[in-house]
Amino acid sequence: xxxxxDERRVNETGTAVRADPLADSDxxxxxxxxxxxxxIMGTGGAPSMRTLEDALVASGTRLTTVAMRRVxxxxxxxxxxxxxxxxxxxxxxxxxxxTAGEAVLTAKLAREALGTSWVKLExxxxxxxxxxxxxxLVDAAEQLVDNGFIVLPYTNDDPVLARRLEQIGCAAVxxxxxxxxxxxGIRNPHNIELIVExxxxxxxxxxxxxxxSDAALAMELGCDAVLLATAVTRAQAPxxxxxxxxxAVEAGRxxxxxxxxxxxxxxxxxxxxxxxxxx
Amino acid sequence: xxxIVNGDPREVPEDATVASVVGDVTSATTGIAVALNxxxxxxxxxTATPLREADRLEVLTAVQGG
Numbered sequence: 001x002x003x004x005x006d007e008r009r010v011n012e013t014g015t016a017v018r019a020d021p022l023a024d025s026d027x028x029x030x031x032x033x034x035x036x037x038x039x040i041m042g043t044g045g046a047p048s049m050r051t052l053e054d055a056l057v058a059s060g061t062r063l064t065t066v067a068m069r070r071v072x073x074x075x076x077x078x079x080x081x082x083x084x085x086x087x088x089x090x091x092x093x094x095x096x097x098x099t100a101g102e103a104v105l106t107a108k109l110a111r112e113a114l115g116t117s118w119v120k121l122e123x124x125x126x127x128x129x130x131x132x133x134x135x136x137l138v139d140a141a142e143q144l145v146d147n148g149f150i151v152l153p154y155t156n157d158d159p160v161l162a163r164r165l166e167q168i169g170c171a172a173v174x175x176x177x178x179x180x181x182x183x184x185g186i187r188n189p190h191n192i193e194l195i196v197e198x199x200x201x202x203x204x205x206x207x208x209x210x211x212x213s214d215a216a217l218a219m220e221l222g223c224d225a226v227l228l229a230t231a232v233t234r235a236q237a238p239x240x241x242x243x244x245x246x247x248a249v250e251a252g253r254x255x256x257x258x259x260x261x262x263x264x265x266x267x268x269x270x271x272x273x274x275x276x277x278x279x
Numbered sequence: 280x281x282x283i284v285n286g287d288p289r290e291v292p293e294d295a296t297v298a299s300v301v302g303d304v305t306s307a308t309t310g311i312a313v314a315l316n317x318x319x320x321x322x323x324x325x326t327a328t329p330l331r332e333a334d335r336l337e338v339l340t341a342v343q344g345g
Contacts (some may be wrong), residue, residue: 042345052343067344068312070285070337071305079343080310093345101317108319109339113312120345229345 026257028225030202031118031150031171033089035062038219039249040091040204042229043079045181046238053082055232059242065091065120065227068110080114091152093120100139107144119144120174120227121153130180134161138168145169154206157187159194166201173199174206174227177218181230183210186217196222212241212248219252220260280332291330298325304338312339 027034041061046052056064066079083090092110097103100123107119123140125133132155144151151170155161162173175195178184185208186192196203205218206227215226226249235241281288284300291300297313297320305311313320314337320328330336 043343044345046343065345066341068339069342069344071307071311071340073305075342078307078310078341080341090341091345092341095344105314105317105319109312109314109337110341111312112319112321113310113339114341122345 026253028202030152035089035225036060037062037246037249038225038253039215039246040064040206040225040227041232041242042093042227043233044095044229045233047233049077049079049082051238052079052233053086055238055242056082056086056088057242058239058246059232060246061088063089063091065093065229066114067093067095068106068113089118090114090116091118091120092116093154094122094140095124097123097140098125098133098136099123100136100143103136103140104143104147107140107149108147111149117148118150119152121151121170132156132176134158137161138164141165141168141170152204157191157195159191159198162195162203163198166199170201172202172204172224174204176207177205177214178208180207181234182208183231184208185210185214186221189217189221192218192221192223209245212244215245215248216252216255219249220255222256225249280330282330282333283335285336285338295330296326297328297330297336300330300336301325301338305340307340310340313337314339 028038037060039059039061041056041059041064043052043066064083092114094103094106097106103123111117121140123133123136124130137153141151141153145168152172152174153165153170154174155165157175162175165173177186202224204225204227205223209215209228209231218226232238232242280293282291316335
């Protein structure tokens, strides 16, 4: 497994790897902003605002997505109130957009409504797979970067597309593990590794996480963070699963920094052969 | 005159502005953004932006998602 330069430096100095992997020694930085958690949460799918709030707190997240939709006067309480109360940074998305034009307009509306130029850029191809449309995605990313947005694109697990998005000026790349809400985990770990190897911006594994081991694997593969929603909000006990994800992301990050042992074909004794009683 | 607000036809006074229609749709004063015929109208411009027959107004806010 090839590690990136920043991680190698942390390992060689030795002192940088401490008991708390998310402390000052290992900050998670996107576009110059430091976040105290490598777990980015979505808010869709929670049965109630109370359940959502409990889950967000248990997850330890510091950055959380919302969608932009037509106002509905019958809706009581706002997800924005929850995020404000918990001092969690809001990350608007462009979910539901099928074209670059729709996504750019949605991002501009989000900037106006929420006062942030950060956007999780999502341009999907069809409702059945919710897979990103790469042509529209690149078009929208270029327009938004030109308009001064901090663009975090939800992308296919395609190393070439990820590289193009970085070259355009995106602040991170967010490849899917598998389709949104599918819980199928990481279907192509090799591609995720390739994306991580070449990336000069943070890599966030976005979509497809089903359970804690999926999140840990993403971090072990070298991703800088994980973005998930459904795995927590539609779990039987959302707050408990949120805590599991928090631990998984931290465990996976620690394992990545620690450097795993190589896989071997045969056993390697962990107890010494010397001094074995032959009586 | 008739305009389209969030996809639904709505009868509004001849002197209607973006601000007056937004006020009809929601009591919220923050976290709201408006597009008039697919162009963002900044909040500072709402009161000075009159509506015309058949205009399409979208009034959006943040909801759970992603």
